[in-house]
Amino acid sequence: MNKLIAHSNDDRFIINLYGLHNANLLRKFIPKQLTKPVPLYSDRKAFHYEVAAKLRIQQTEKRARTKQKRAATAAAKKAKKAAAEPGGQSTVVTAEPESGDEMVHESEEDLDGGLEDDMDGEEVEEQRKRRGPKRKRRKV
Numbered sequence: 001m002n003k004l005i006a007h008s009n010d011d012r013f014i015i016n017l018y019g020l021h022n023a024n025l026l027r028k029f030i031p032k033q034l035t036k037p038v039p040l041y042s043d044r045k046a047f048h049y050e051v052a053a054k055l056r057i058q059q060t061e062k063r064a065r066t067k068q069k070r071a072a073t074a075a076a077k078k079a080k081k082a083a084a085e086p087g088g089q090s091t092v093v094t095a096e097p098e099s100g101d102e103m104v105h106e107s108e109e110d111l112d113g114g115l116e117d118d119m120d121g122e123e124v125e126e127q128r129k130r131r132g133p134k135r136k137r138r139k140v
Helices: 023-029 042-083 123-130
Strands: none
Touching: none
16 A cells, blocks of 8 residues: 655644634744744735736726627617617518418318317216316415
């Protein structure tokens, strides 16, 4: 079995001072150099200004894109509204069958496409009896 962690005798320990209820007592007894936070960047203010400058550029670009999208959406809504008005210019395409292509149906049975069941009235009643009475739903 390979060891992933090699242990050595070291006098350093990691203590989460913020996770304990008596952290203030620990800070009193542990030397200050061990409890002070380690900075991520040596010049914090310079790093802050650098990141802020990058974010200003990104925000300016984002605002320009948003402005373009907003203008496009407004134009689309305006065109849609103009088309919906009675005096607006709108094109409606309707397809009318030619005189020879029209179908003539003899009865309504031809129109339903044969979806009508072939059962007579007695069979329908028997099926309803098997299902049982309809239940009324209570309003809550």
